[in-house]
Amino acid sequence: MDDAYREYVVARLDRLRRAAYLLCGDWHLADDLVSVTIDKLYRHWRRARAARSIDAYTQRILTNTWLDETRRPWRRREIVTDELPENAADRDEDPSNLLDLVATLSPRRRAAIVLRFYFDLSVDDTAEVLGCSPGTVKSLTARGLAALQRHLTHEGNR
Numbered sequence: 001m002d003d004a005y006r007e008y009v010v011a012r013l014d015r016l017r018r019a020a021y022l023l024c025g026d027w028h029l030a031d032d033l034v035s036v037t038i039d040k041l042y043r044h045w046r047r048a049r050a051a052r053s054i055d056a057y058t059q060r061i062l063t064n065t066w067l068d069e070t071r072r073p074w075r076r077r078e079i080v081t082d083e084l085p086e087n088a089a090d091r092d093e094d095p096s097n098l099l100d101l102v103a104t105l106s107p108r109r110r111a112a113i114v115l116r117f118y119f120d121l122s123v124d125d126t127a128e129v130l131g132c133s134p135g136t137v138k139s140l141t142a143r144g145l146a147a148l149q150r151h152l153t154h155e156g157n158r
Contacts (some may be wrong), residue, residue, distance in 0.1 A: 007046050009038050016062060022114045023066045025103040033069065037062045055084050059119055060129040063111050068109040107145035116141055122143060 012121055016037060020030035040061050051057040102110055108130070115126040116137070123141075127134045 002045060004049070005042060009041070012055070012058065013038075016058070018064060018120060019059070019114065020066065022099070022102065022118055023063070023110060024069070025099060029069070033062060033065050036065050040065070056121070056125060056129065059115065059121070063115065063129050067107055094123060101148050104151060105144050105147055109140050109147070112137055112140035113144045113148075119146075 013034070015029055016034045020033040020037075021027055024030055024033065037058065037137075041058055044061075048054050048057045102113060105113065111130060112126060115121045115129055116123070121129065123134045123137050125139045130137065130140075
């Protein structure tokens with residue numbers, strides 16, 4: 001194994017894991033996403049080293065891996081929770097913290113918010129990672145922030 005690859009992964013592993021958690025909201029799935037990401041990075045290490053930014057290249061792999069995961073039909077039916085409710089009506093749909101709020105966003109909006117505000121990427125860099133136009137990033141970010149604001153405003157009125 002390439003020593004540069006090993007050093008890179010060891011140095012970024014915690015950050016990748018936190019970013020994966022911010023995207024998916026589940027530590028187990030975050031670990032799976034990071035595992036797939038570092039496997040893909042290893043397979044494409046030569047290309048990653050030649051990239052303008054290895055971090056951006058890795059973030060793109062992680063984000064695309066997560067977006068691919070959200071497209072799986074069985075994943076959309078799964079609801080992650082710490083406790084099973086007695087019935088569906090007992091389920092608490094009331095997000096109480098930032099991570100719960102971010103988890104209410106659609107996958108692409110969540111990805112845009114995480115890339116822009118956690119990774120502090122520019123609009124253009126986020127567009128490159130998501131494979132869309134800068135205008136789409138601006139729209140996803142604005143709508144994501146508006147949705148978060150609506151949830152917070154709704155919480156304040158209770």
